[in-house]
Amino acid sequence: MLTRSFIGLSLLGGLIAGCNPTPSSSGDFQPLSTDQVVFWDRQTTETAQLLQRITDEFNDSQEGLPVRIETTGNYGEIYRKVMASIQARQLPAMAVSYESMTAQYAASGAVVPLDGFVSAASGGLSPEELADFFPAVLESNYYSDYDGQLLSFPFSKSVLMLYANHRVLRAAGIEAPPKTWEEFLQQCRTIREKTGKPAYAISVDCSTISGMIFSMGGELVVDGVFQYDQPAARQAFGLLETLMEEELAYQIQARTFDDEVAFARDDVAFTIRTSAGSANMAVAMGGKNDDWSMNPLPQQNLDRPATILFGPNITIFKTGAEQERVAWAFTRHFTSVPVMTEWALATGYLPIRKSVANDPRMQAYWDAWPSNKVPYECLAFAKTEPNLRGWQEIRSLVEKAESAVLAGLKSAEAATTELQVEAQATLARAQQ
Amino acid sequence: MSLWVGFSDGLDRVLAWADGHLVGRSGRPEGGRRAALCLLAPALLLLGVFGVAPIVSTVLLSLFDLRYGNGAFAGLGNYQEALQSSAFWNSVRVTAWYLVGVVPTTIGLGFVVAWGLMHVTQGRTLFRTLYFLPYITSAYAAALVWRALLNPQGGLANGLLEWIGLPTQQWLLEPRGLLHVVTGGAVAADVGPSLALCCVMAFDIWHGLGFTVVILLAGLSAIPQELEDAARIDGAGVLQVIRHVTLPLLTPTLYFLLLIGTISGFQAFNSFYALTQSGGNTLGTTENLVIYLFANFYDNGRWGYGAAIATLLLVAIIALALVQARFARRWVHYS
Numbered sequence: 091m092l093t094r095s096f097i098g099l100s101l102l103g104g105l106i107a108g109c110n111p112t113p114s115s116s117g118d119f120q121p122l123s124t125d126q127v128v129f130w131d132r133q134t135t136e137t138a139q140l141l142q143r144i145t146d147e148f149n150d151s152q153e154g155l156p157v158r159i160e161t162t163g164n165y166g167e168i169y170r171k172v173m174a175s176i177q178a179r180q181l182p183a184m185a186v187s188y189e190s191m192t193a194q195y196a197a198s199g200a201v202v203p204l205d206g207f208v209s210a211a212s213g214g215l216s217p218e219e220l221a222d223f224f225p226a227v228l229e230s231n232y233y234s235d236y237d238g239q240l241l242s243f244p245f246s247k248s249v250l251m252l253y254a255n256h257r258v259l260r261a262a263g264i265e266a267p268p269k270t271w272e273e274f275l276q277q278c279r280t281i282r283e284k285t286g287k288p289a290y291a292i293s294v295d296c297s298t299i300s301g302m303i304f305s306m307g308g309e310l311v312v313d314g315v316f317q318y319d320q321p322a323a324r325q326a327f328g329l330l331e332t333l334m335e336e337e338l339a340y341q342i343q344a345r346t347f348d349d350e351v352a353f354a355r356d357d358v359a360f361t362i363r364t365s366a367g368s369a370n371m372a373v374a375m376g377g378k379n380d381d382w383s384m385n386p387l388p389q390q391n392l393d394r395p396a397t398i399l400f401g402p403n404i405t406i407f408k409t410g411a412e413q414e415r416v417a418w419a420f421t422r423h424f425t426s427v428p429v430m431t432e433w434a435l436a437t438g439y440l441p442i443r444k445s446v447a448n449d450p451r452m453q454a455y456w457d458a459w460p461s462n463k464v465p466y467e468c469l470a471f472a473k474t475e476p477n478l479r480g481w482q483e484i485r486s487l488v489e490k491a492e493s494a495v496l497a498g499l500k501s502a503e504a505a506t507t508e509l510q511v512e513a514q515a516t517l518a519r520a521q522q
Numbered sequence: 523m524s525l526w527v528g529f530s531d532g533l534d535r536v537l538a539w540a541d542g543h544l545v546g547r548s549g550r551p552e553g554g555r556r557a558a559l560c561l562l563a564p565a566l567l568l569l570g571v572f573g574v575a576p577i578v579s580t581v582l583l584s585l586f587d588l589r590y591g592n593g594a595f596a597g598l599g600n601y602q603e604a605l606q607s608s609a610f611w612n613s614v615r616v617t618a619w620y621l622v623g624v625v626p627t628t629i630g631l632g633f634v635v636a637w638g639l640m641h642v643t644q645g646r647t648l649f650r651t652l653y654f655l656p657y658i659t660s661a662y663a664a665a666l667v668w669r670a671l672l673n674p675q676g677g678l679a680n681g682l683l684e685w686i687g688l689p690t691q692q693w694l695l696e697p698r699g700l701l702h703v704v705t706g707g708a709v710a711a712d713v714g715p716s717l718a719l720c721c722v723m724a725f726d727i728w729h730g731l732g733f734t735v736v737i738l739l740a741g742l743s744a745i746p747q748e749l750e751d752a753a754r755i756d757g758a759g760v761l762q763v764i765r766h767v768t769l770p771l772l773t774p775t776l777y778f779l780l781l782i783g784t785i786s787g788f789q790a791f792n793s794f795y796a797l798t799q800s801g802g803n804t805l806g807t808t809e810n811l812v813i814y815l816f817a818n819f820y821d822n823g824r825w826g827y828g829a830a831i832a833t834l835l836l837v838a839i840i841a842l843a844l845v846q847a848r849f850a851r852r853w854v855h856y857s
Contacts, residue, residue: 170820177825194823197592291675294803341695343673344799352675483822493803497697499711520589 119200120180121409127155127416130162130171130185132402136369137437144433148423154416157183164345165191165402169482176200183413184421186402189230189477190485192242195405196233197479202406203239204231207418215422222427227442230474231403235521242403243421246439248366249468250301250398252385258359261285267360267385271306271329274360274388278338281359290339290360291349292330294492296485298362300475301398302326306390311476316517318488319510322390327502331495341496350374353382362387364400365465368438384461386468399472401439440465480520484513577836583829593826600830610831612806613814619715620790620810623723624730625783629776631727632734637764639735640742650739657732665796668725669694694718694797697805716807718798726793730786734779741775742768773854781846788839791816811835 122128133141142159149156160182162168169191175181176198187195195201208215220228227244252274254267259277262284268274278289300310308322317323333339342348347370349361354374363371368384375382387397404424406417423429425442431449434441441447447466456463475481491509494500500508587596604610639649656664671678672693680690691703696717701709703717715723745768753763769776791812798808809817811831819828 166821173820173823197589197823199592340675341692341803342675343669343694344803346669348673348675357675486817486821489803490805493695493697494805497692497695497805499697499805 118408118410119176121413122175122180122182123158125155126158127184127413127420128182129157129159129417129420130168130182131159132161132164132168132186134161140433140436144424144429145420148420151423152416152419154419155412157416157420169194181407181409183409183417184404184406186245187242187405188402189233189242189474190481192231192403192405193233193235193477193479194482195407196236196241200407201241202408202414202417203236203241204243204406204418205240207422208240213415213419213422222443222445223425224442224444224469226399226469226472226474227401227440230399230477233477235477235479242405244425244442245402245404245421246366246433246437247399247401247442247469248364248439249400249465249472250298250362250387251365251368251465251468252387253353253361253363253371254383254385255353255356255359255381256383257356257381258285258287258289261356262359264359267383268388269386269392271325271388271390275329275332275338277359278333279336282336282338288338288340288358290333290362291352291358292333292339292341292496293346293349293361293363294341294344294489294496296488296492297398297400297475299326299488299492301362301387302329304396304398304473305387307394307396311478314517316484316510316513318491318506318513324502324506325390327491327495327506330492331502334496334498341493365468366400366437366439368461368465379459379461382461384464386464395468395471397468397472399469399474438462438465440469478517478520480517483516483520487512487516580829580832580836583826584833586826588826588829589823596826600827601834603827604830604834609806609809609814613809613811616715616719616807617788617810619719620723620726621784621787623715623720624726624790625780625787627723628727628730628734628783629738629779632731632738632779633772633776635731636735636738636742637768639739650736653735654732656729659729661729661792662796664729665725665793668721669797672721691717694721695803697807716804718804718808722793722797722808725797726790729793730783734783737779738772738775741772745771770855774856777846777850777854781843784842784846785839788812788835788842811838 129145131138131141138159138161145157145159162171162185165186165188168185169187172181172185172187172191172195176195181200192201207213208220223244227247231240231242231244232238233241252267258281259265259267262277262281264277264280268277281287281289303310303317303322303326306322306325308320308326309317311317330339334341342352347367349358350363350367350371351374352358353361353371354376365384371382371384372379386395389395404417404421406414406421408414424433427443427445427449430441430443430446431452433439434446435451435455441449441452446452456466487509491500491505495502495505584600585595585597587593587599635653639646639653642649674680674690674692674695677693679693683690696703698711698716699709699714700717700720701714702711749767749771750763753767758766789812790810794808794810794813795816798804812835815828815831815835818824818831
């Protein structure tokens with residue numbers, strides 16, 4: 091009898107502790123720290139040190155709670171940790187996030203709309219200041235799924251670039267990197283023929299595919315309908331199919347930078363990566379700037395170029411008025427002209443404000459090496475991926491389709507046809 | 523630190539008091555039961571909060587169509603969706619291939635190694651340590667080394683294949699079946715486990731072998747030497763001794779390893795995650811149940827559906843353990 095009582099009690103305790111599985115979407119979340127404003131970020135090495143110094147300066151300049159940076163892994167890891175924290179109802183005050191992540195966080199009711207902060211008479215941004223941000227970097231932070239609210243704020247931006255190894259190009263008798271996808275394919279064939287090397291190391295990545303589709307004149311979504319079965323997407327996947335069939339390219343292991351290693355070893359001529367990696371590439375290439383360059387993504391139509399805008403934003407979470415106030419003040423400080431100028435110069439990230447681009451130090455940086463300015467020039471025609479709910483899930487579908495084509499298990503046409511159906515179904519389910 | 527010392531000291535005093543108080547009563551049967559239950563209470567409480575509660579919470583979560591925290595009661599809708607989902611059945615298939623490939627191979631290899639070590643007279647400790655080393659190495663760190671070895675460009679595995687004149691392989695990036703690869707395409711690409719999954723299995727066999735060997739060594743050491751000697755005097759050869767004496771007496775140990783291996787096989791995550799980064803690049807051929815659950819819960823924000831997969835996984839583990847226990851009566855000899 092007594093045994094049963096004890097076991098019953100332990101089960102009851104478990105039941106009570108295990109109940110309430112459905113977090114409410116209303117009300118604030120607990121902050122990770124009550125005496126600090128925690129910011130989850132992904133920067134490492136020198137850029138992390140710079141961010142820390144900027145944060146220290148901010149903390150010294152104000153009397154509110156101090157901001158504490160926590161390096162929390164890569165973007166995928168930060169996303170998973172935030173999702174887990176939302177379930178636990180305890181969050182950092184802010185975190186770096188891509189638009190698709192913010193859309194998911196917002197679905198949980200965890201995100202603070204920033205419109206009120208921006209328009210506030212004190213501590214907000216004047217219309218002139220707001221107009222100083224490049225439209226491309228700001229627009230994607232207004233979320234159509236959430237009544238067009240400003241749910242995140244631009245943090246660090248970069249664009250997709252074609253990195254070219256000139257040592258390999260010279261060995262193949264090629265004078266300049268390709269400007270069109272047709273030239274790109276032709277150069278890959280020439281490199282294979284002349285050097286015996288594959289020309290391009292492919293990193294399976296949804297954003298790279300998105301950039302290719304943009305540069306081939308396509309869109310990802312039009313009026314809620316995905317465009318993966320349209321010519322531009324088929325052409326992008328078709329190019330990958332051709333590259334693999336003719337052994338002009340190879341696939342690297344997931345989530346590695348093996349392509350950059352191969353690039354630096356002269357094993358390949360091309361890799362397609364974000365401009366934010368230029369600092370690492372410079373180190374890998376031993377500082378020999380004549381031997382490599384950053385170039386705009388090859389285009390289908392040079393008169394109507396397009397590429398993809400990368401880079402995270404800051405999302406502020408509902409962790410209480412004081413935490414939110416300080417988080418916004420930090421965001422405002424970080425995106426101020428002097429700090430943004432310093433950040434862009436030191437990290438290679440794009441200046442997200444026009445007045446930063448006009449700074450003489452920025453001009454000098456661009457003049458020092460032609461490739462330095464190329465990402466900035468691409469900003470004029472850069473577009474972002476959709477900030478729709480469900481996009482995060484669709485990204486993995488795109489990568490599976492790409493893997494199938496690279497493995498030779500599906501044709502580009504079959505892969506894109508299936509992807510179109512799956513992506514549309516996933517979007518419909520996520521929007522319910 | 524002083525807080526912890528104070529807490530420990532206080533707890534020590536309470537337990538000492540309880541011990542003295544209960545020992546005084548333990549002369550009576552009812553007092554003895556109470557004493558036992560009082561001593562069990564902390565463990566039961568912890569089990570309730572940290573063992574039962576998460577299970578209850580998961581089961582309740584699985585009854586809601588939660589996406590990113592919001593959603594209505596869905597009854598068994600998530601279970602219905604899972605059972606109708608091809609992705610779910612694919613993850614079941616991957617898990618089944620993994621179990622079939624890893625558990626018997628690890629135990630079989632472990633037995634061979636353990637039996638060999640029992641009969642090695644010199645350097646036994648050294649060999650035991652060497653076999654146990656992979657097990658105490660961080661699975662994630664070891665997996666990163668394996669990734670480098672199996673890198674299609676410049677990895678040691680392809681270097682060896684090239685050296686002996688065989689075609690190089692994509693290893694962890696290869697979604698085609700092992701049989702397809704080995705037969706040069708004679709077997710369809712989607713038959714059997716993929717080469718990438720076989721690489722994950724090989725890693726886990728290597729990583730878990732040391733533990734199996736140590737457990738089997740303990741089991742072998744417990745077998746009286748006289749029994750084997752008697753069989754040999756009666757004319758039994760090595761294989762006959764193993765088959766008719768060693769293995770029957772080792773069945774409790776083998777059953778333990780089978781049970782533990784099956785449960786940990788269902789729960790395998792580290793190797794899959796570290797080696798294939800969630801299985802996306804291998805077209806789901808390395809997406810086992812836990813990776814599928816993880817992707818739905820954390821990547822896709824489908825908490826209710828993820829919880830339903832977790833519950834199905836729990837049911838599957840319990841069911842298989844019960845089946846094993848039932849059949850174990852036929853082949854496990856405890857004396």
